[in-house]
Amino acid sequence: MSKKILIVDDDVAFGVMLKTWFQKNSWDAVLASNLDTALQASASSQFDLILSDLRLPDGDGIMFLTYLREKKIMTPFIIMTGYADVQTAVNAMKLGAFDYLKKPIIPEILQEKIDLALKHEDKKDKEDKSEKKDKMDKGVARMVKGESPVIKRVYTHVALVAPTKMSVLILGESGTGKEYIARMIHEQSGRKNKPFIAVDCGSLSMELAPSELFGHLKGSFTSAIADKRGVFVEANGGTVFLDEIGNLPYEVQKQLLRALQEQKVRPVGSSQDINVDVRIIAATNEDLVEAIEKGRFRQDLYHRINEFSIEVPPLRERIEDLEEFAYHFLDEANEELGKNVNHISEKALEKLKEYTWDGNLRELRNVIRRSVLFAENQEITEENLPVLSIRVQKPQQDDMALQPGDEKEQILAALRKARGNKTVAAKLLQVDRKTLYNKMHLYEIEL
Numbered sequence: 001m002s003k004k005i006l007i008v009d010d011d012v013a014f015g016v017m018l019k020t021w022f023q024k025n026s027w028d029a030v031l032a033s034n035l036d037t038a039l040q041a042s043a044s045s046q047f048d049l050i051l052s053d054l055r056l057p058d059g060d061g062i063m064f065l066t067y068l069r070e071k072k073i074m075t076p077f078i079i080m081t082g083y084a085d086v087q088t089a090v091n092a093m094k095l096g097a098f099d100y101l102k103k104p105i106i107p108e109i110l111q112e113k114i115d116l117a118l119k120h121e122d123k124k125d126k127e128d129k130s131e132k133k134d135k136m137d138k139g140v141a142r143m144v145k146g147e148s149p150v151i152k153r154v155y156t157h158v159a160l161v162a163p164t165k166m167s168v169l170i171l172g173e174s175g176t177g178k179e180y181i182a183r184m185i186h187e188q189s190g191r192k193n194k195p196f197i198a199v200d201c202g203s204l205s206m207e208l209a210p211s212e213l214f215g216h217l218k219g220s221f222t223s224a225i226a227d228k229r230g231v232f233v234e235a236n237g238g239t240v241f242l243d244e245i246g247n248l249p250y251e252v253q254k255q256l257l258r259a260l261q262e263q264k265v266r267p268v269g270s271s272q273d274i275n276v277d278v279r280i281i282a283a284t285n286e287d288l289v290e291a292i293e294k295g296r297f298r299q300d301l302y303h304r305i306n307e308f309s310i311e312v313p314p315l316r317e318r319i320e321d322l323e324e325f326a327y328h329f330l331d332e333a334n335e336e337l338g339k340n341v342n343h344i345s346e347k348a349l350e351k352l353k354e355y356t357w358d359g360n361l362r363e364l365r366n367v368i369r370r371s372v373l374f375a376e377n378q379e380i381t382e383e384n385l386p387v388l389s390i391r392v393q394k395p396q397q398d399d400m401a402l403q404p405g406d407e408k409e410q411i412l413a414a415l416r417k418a419r420g421n422k423t424v425a426a427k428l429l430q431v432d433r434k435t436l437y438n439k440m441h442l443y444e445i446e447l
Contacts, residue, residue: 003118004028004045008038008052008064009080018051021107035059039225042068047075049117051101054081054088062092063223069096070228076117080105146321150313150437154181161308162188167260169305170283171423172312175362178283179243181312185281186239194238197231202247209252211268214259220269232265232276239279245305246286246297257301280305289424311422315357315364317437322353322364329365330380333372341372343379355388408443411436415445 005027009015015031022029030045032038035058042050042064050068052061061079068075079092079100093100098117101110145155161168162185170178179198186196204212211221215230231240242248248256259265260280264273282305291297315322326344334341344352348371357363371384410429418424426436440446 002026002028003048004030005049005051006030006032006038006041006045006047008032008035008050008056008061010034010053010055010057018105025111033057035064035225038064039067042073042075048121049114050075050077052077052079054079054092059223059225062088062095063225065092065095065097066223067225070226076121078113078117146318146324148318148320150318151321154310154312155184157308157310158184159188161185161310163190164308165279166307167280167282167305168307169288169309170281170312171309171421172283172285173314173358173360174285175360176312176314177361178285178312179241181310182239182241182281182283186241186279189239189279191238191279195235196239196241197235198241198243199231200243202244204248204252206249206251209249210255213252213256214265214267215274216268217270220267224269228267230265230267232259232278233274235278236276237278239281242280242282242305244284244286245282246284246288246291250296250298253298253301257298257304260301260304287424287427289418289421309421313433313437315360317433319353323349325361325364326352326368329368330372332365333369336369337373339372339375341375341378341380345379345381347382348380348385351382351385351388407439408445411439411443411445 003026005022007015007018007022007029009018009031010033012033015033019029019031030041030047032041035056038052038056041047050064052064054061056064065077065079068077074096076098077096079097080103081088081100082103090100098120099113101113145151158181168182168185170181172178182198183196186192199212201209210216211224211228211230213230213232215228215233216224218224218227259276262273263276263278265276266273288297288302288306292299292302315325323344326349330341330344333339352364352367359366367386367388368380370386371380374384375381376384411425414425414428415422418428422433422436422440426433429436431439
């Protein structure tokens with residue numbers, strides 16, 4: 001059975017030439033000369049490949065690609081472009097295009113990119129369907145927990161807050177696994193059978209954020225070529241995870257606060273509200289109290305999302321968990337790279353444990369993945385590791401920054417002022433978080 005391709009190009013002569021070429025190569029080819037025709041064709045037929053010009057008389061290829069991805073149509077998409085538009089084509093790949101072709105088209109390069117696109121699609125089709133269905137939950141199912149005292153306290157707090165309706169603010173450095181903790185809360189809540197949708201607030205511009213969060217109506221702005229259901233509507237009954245919420249534009253924070261307080265959203269271009277029922281879990285590696293003082297974050301929104309806070313410790317403060325995580329990432333890398341490495345030498349582990357891990361679990365995963373790639377046999381040795389020895393442990397601030405007197409009372413006062421936020425409390429006391437944790441343990445201070 002021949003494969004089917006949709007060609008979108010307003011240069012009719014060039015489009016006919018491409019259509020003829022594909023037909024000679026046993027393809028069933030359909031030609032569309034504008035965006036509207038392409039939209040109709042994609043709605044009425046299924047294609048194995050889409051080849052679209054970037055510039056179209058009634059829009060552009062990126063608008064077409066965005067429409068397809070919003071409709072969950074994942075057909076491999078290749079953009080054709082002139083030299084001056086290469087950067088735009090590269091941006092299209094970030095939105096889900098498989099590749100791009102510079103005009104004039106060279107048949108050999110066209111064939112090569114087609115082969116790669118189809119090979120990639122075949123590989124996706126062979127994925128286990130149950131894994132694909134549960135893709136969002138896969139990280140929860142496979143992720144190891146760790147057994148250090150500091151992370152066990154985190155899991156205790158997760159179990160405590162998960163069954164409630166409280167909004168949760170997760171604090172911690174980048175790469176510590178804040179989204180994993182958010183998924184744990186969702187999985188242990190009464191909403192676990194409803195959607196969990198994660199949003200990277202750092203990627204949302206002032207223009208994009210309202211549409212992404214609350215949806216829009218067709219025609220409400222230039223590229224709104226179809227109605228869009230926002231994240232809040234998609235997640236109705238479930239959980240919305242707002243990652244790096246401190247990066248959300250200030251004006252959008254006001255709209256978010258209204259949505260949380262009233263449990264209603266209004267799509268861009270609409271005069272009607274939509275009732276929603278979502279639980280908010282937010283995360284940040286930023287000091288939001290400081291952001292409030294600088295006028296970058298709304299205080300009323302902070303109190304709304306911070307009904308309960310959980311702080312995820314950095315890897316250097318739970319180094320006893322490193323080996324367990326390292327072997328977990330080792331298994332992942334073996335599966336991804338087709339290797340059979342099953343051991344990490346003692347010297348390699350020792351070196352890993354001496355490292356500061358500014359990038360936390362994300363950095364550890366990358367280091368293990370690279371080391372598996374370079375391993376010549378079934379063991380990761382010290383020689384396989386990237387150069388970690390040039391990094392030194394972060395200097396710890398002198399804990400004498402605490403004023404002479406009753407340290408326990410000073411710590412309790414700082415924690416009260418910071419509303420239980422240990423990161424903020426540590427800054428108030430002018431010590432690092434590890435020093436604060438140690439002193440809390442020394443004085444048996446529990447939160």
